[in-house]
Amino acid sequence: MNPALTLATTRRILTQLRHDPRTVVMLILVPTLLMILLRYVFNSTLVFSRVAPALLGVFPFLIMFLIASITTLRERTTATLERLMTLPIGRLDLLFGYALAFGSIAVVQVALAAGVSLWWLGLDLAGSVVLLLVIAVLDALLGMALGLFVSAFARTEFQAIQFMPVFVLPQILLCGLFVPREEMGWLLRWLSDVMPLSYAVEALTRVTASSTVDAVILRNLVVVACCALLALVLGAATLRRRTP
Amino acid sequence: MTNSALEVTGLRVRRGGREVVGDVSFSVPRGAVTGLLGPSGCGKTTLMRAIVGVQIVEAGTVTVLGLPAGSPPLRRRIGYATQNPAIYADLTIREALRYFAAVLRAPASDVDRVIDEVGLADHAGKLVGSLSGGQHNRANLAVALLGEPELLVLDEPTVGLDPLLRDELWALFRRLADGGATLLVSSHVMDEAARCDRLLLMREGTLLADDAPLALRERTGAADLEQAFLHLVRAAS
Numbered sequence: 001m002n003p004a005l006t007l008a009t010t011r012r013i014l015t016q017l018r019h020d021p022r023t024v025v026m027l028i029l030v031p032t033l034l035m036i037l038l039r040y041v042f043n044s045t046l047v048f049s050r051v052a053p054a055l056l057g058v059f060p061f062l063i064m065f066l067i068a069s070i071t072t073l074r075e076r077t078t079a080t081l082e083r084l085m086t087l088p089i090g091r092l093d094l095l096f097g098y099a100l101a102f103g104s105i106a107v108v109q110v111a112l113a114a115g116v117s118l119w120w121l122g123l124d125l126a127g128s129v130v131l132l133l134v135i136a137v138l139d140a141l142l143g144m145a146l147g148l149f150v151s152a153f154a155r156t157e158f159q160a161i162q163f164m165p166v167f168v169l170p171q172i173l174l175c176g177l178f179v180p181r182e183e184m185g186w187l188l189r190w191l192s193d194v195m196p197l198s199y200a201v202e203a204l205t206r207v208t209a210s211s212t213v214d215a216v217i218l219r220n221l222v223v224v225a226c227c228a229l230l231a232l233v234l235g236a237a238t239l240r241r242r243t244p
Numbered sequence: 245m246t247n248s249a250l251e252v253t254g255l256r257v258r259r260g261g262r263e264v265v266g267d268v269s270f271s272v273p274r275g276a277v278t279g280l281l282g283p284s285g286c287g288k289t290t291l292m293r294a295i296v297g298v299q300i301v302e303a304g305t306v307t308v309l310g311l312p313a314g315s316p317p318l319r320r321r322i323g324y325a326t327q328n329p330a331i332y333a334d335l336t337i338r339e340a341l342r343y344f345a346a347v348l349r350a351p352a353s354d355v356d357r358v359i360d361e362v363g364l365a366d367h368a369g370k371l372v373g374s375l376s377g378g379q380h381n382r383a384n385l386a387v388a389l390l391g392e393p394e395l396l397v398l399d400e401p402t403v404g405l406d407p408l409l410r411d412e413l414w415a416l417f418r419r420l421a422d423g424g425a426t427l428l429v430s431s432h433v434m435d436e437a438a439r440c441d442r443l444l445l446m447r448e449g450t451l452l453a454d455d456a457p458l459a460l461r462e463r464t465g466a467a468d469l470e471q472a473f474l475h476l477v478r479a480a481s
Contacts, residue, residue, distance in 0.1 A: 008346035016334045019371065079330035083387070086296045088319040089347045242300045242314065244259060 001096075005089050009097025013071070014104075027067065027105055031059040031113040035121060045122035052123045053208040054177045054201040056132070060110055060140035061197060064102055065168050068147030069160045072098070072235075076151070081239065091236040098148060099141060099232060106140030107133075127207035131217070135207065138224045139200040143168070145231035152238030171197035176205075196227035249274040249395055249426035250295060255304035257290050264290045266449045268304075272428055272442070277421045279440030280430040281473070287449040288430040289327060292397050295428070296324045309394055320348060323388035327399040327430075329380045330387075333373030337364055337383050340372055341390065350391035358386040361416055363409070378405045385413070389420075396420065396427045402436065414439045434470040445473055452476045 017024055038055060039048045075081045084094060110133055117123040125132060150167055154160035174184070174192040181192050181202075192198045203220035207213075250272035257265040265287045272278045280288050293299035294306055297314025306313035309321055332340045341355045359368050362382040367375065372383055385401050398417075402410045414436070417427050421441070429440070437443050438457050445453040445460075453460055453476055457469060466472035 005347060008343060012332070012335070012339075012343040015339050016332060019334045078333070079326050079328055080332060082298055083324070083326065083330040083344075084347070085298055086319060086322065086324050087344070087347045088316070088349070242298055244300050 001090055001092055005093040006097045006100060009089075009094055010100040010104075013098060013101035017101075017105075023067075024105075027063065028109050028112060030063060031056075031109055032116050034059055035113050035117050039117075039121040045124070048121060049124045049208070051177065052117050052121070053132070053204040054175065056110065056114055056117065056136050057139040057200045057204045058172055058175070058177065058197070059113065060106055060136060061143035061200070062164070062168055062172070063109070064106060064140045064143035065147040066161070066164055068098065068102060068144040069151040069154065069163060070147075070157060072148050072151040073154055073157060073160045077156075082243075085239070085241045091239045092232075094239070095148065095232050095236050099144065102144045103137065103141050106137050106144070110136040110140060123208070125208050126211045127209075127213070128211075131213065132204065132207050135200060135203045135217075135221060135224070138221065138228065139197070139204075142196055142200065142224055142228040142231070145228040145235065148235040149231045149238065152235065171195045174198065175201040177201060196224055199223040199227075247274060248272055249309055250428065251305075251307040252291075252295070253305050253307075255291070255294060255306060256302040257287075257294060257299060258302045259290065263302075264449050265294070268446075268449075268451050270444055270451060270454045272426060274426050275421055275424050276441040277417050277427045277429060277439070278442045278444060279437050280428060280444045280446065281434065281437050282430075282432065282446035284432050286446045288432075288446055289399055291446070292324070292399050292428070292430060296322055296397055320391060321394045323390070323393035323396045323398075325385050325388035325396075325398045325401055327403070329372075329384035331372050331380075331384050334371065336369050336371055337375075337386070338368045340383070341386060344387045345390050348391040354390050354392075358389040361389055362386045363412060378409060381405065382409075382413075392425075394425060396425060396429075398427065398429045400430055400432070402431065402433075410436070434468075434473060437469045443469075445476060447477055447480070452480055 035052065042048050114132060114136065118125055146167060150163045151160055154163060174188060174195055175198045181189060184192060199220040203217045206217050248271040253269045255265055255268045256263065282288055290299060294301050295308060295313055308318055311318055337359065338355060341358065345354050359365055362385050364379060364382055367379060375383060381404060388396055388398060402413055417429060421427055440457060443455060443457055443460060444451060460472050461469065464472040464475040466475050
């Protein structure tokens, strides 16, 4: 691990994005626009307040998953990864460089969506804004780390795109957004329990509903952070210096 | 301890169930330009990948600058340019090189030096993705020159270039070798072979010849290297 190389990688990725302003605008605005849309679809601040916290986690999770899996796949298929593997850079330097670049975009993305939801759309937040942001950013990082990891199993961008419905949609269906987790049958409940997004959504919902920071929120934060870290380390294991 | 930059013994590589490099042994002297010649698909790229240490090999040893291929200390001492440009298309030439220079801990001044060396000074601010094929190739070559590596492994660096640029690049290779660097340059164009100090002729995964260009012509009695190569191919089959 070498912080200078991690930062150089972060700077390189952010520079690449700077040359693609359309992507940057979409990254930053889309979650916010979806929150606005959601607010007027429900047409009631009460219902909006019930589902909004979960979606503040879900939208960045989904977008970061897509962006990260496509970017890393590109790095693999254009042979820049192979070149980097012949150079003195650690695999974790590369992955943490990615995490830092996308993490900083996630901060902007989430801050805007949360800000608009709180001060314009009437989201009622009982707990701390900072904690809400921390959970949502962690959630975006989790999406990014999963995207990095699964990109190892895609050979083409078509396949990578399709991993989104495979890895992300089941988590959204089972995270308690549509049906409370307590009402699920044992199998679905078990599936929901092993999916990291469920913990993020539960934490977001609790922060919105109550001002006390209870043990469940902290436990869930740790679970989400550990899952993101695990996915990053697994992702590092898929970067091979020697290939057949 | 020998004076060779590269020592390959009994190298065998299998890819997709097929032997693409079969029992190849040779050595490459320091401070010289060695050409790796052969038709496309003969195993040149696989051999180069084994030398830079990214290829899983079946058997044999590859010793680079006195160390086993793929050893971490070598990563700063070898410059490798793949045949297909491996450089970020959505960065400018300068930005991309700045990143690779940072990875190599090369001084910042290196970026402008290598841009000049490959003749891209007028295009340094252009996006890599908007370059012509030949410019793209040269940008890719520039990455390999960063940090003044002791060994340069260049896979078809002159493909798609006009004769003038090709001539300039070969002059650059000569300058680098005169400065003490060792170059292994692959090509499938026989007229480039004459510009090398030594030649490795490859065909279907095996080495047909390992000699100096002049010696090769004399040995085969051929008028030029193309004929010499054909002579060797016929003799082998």
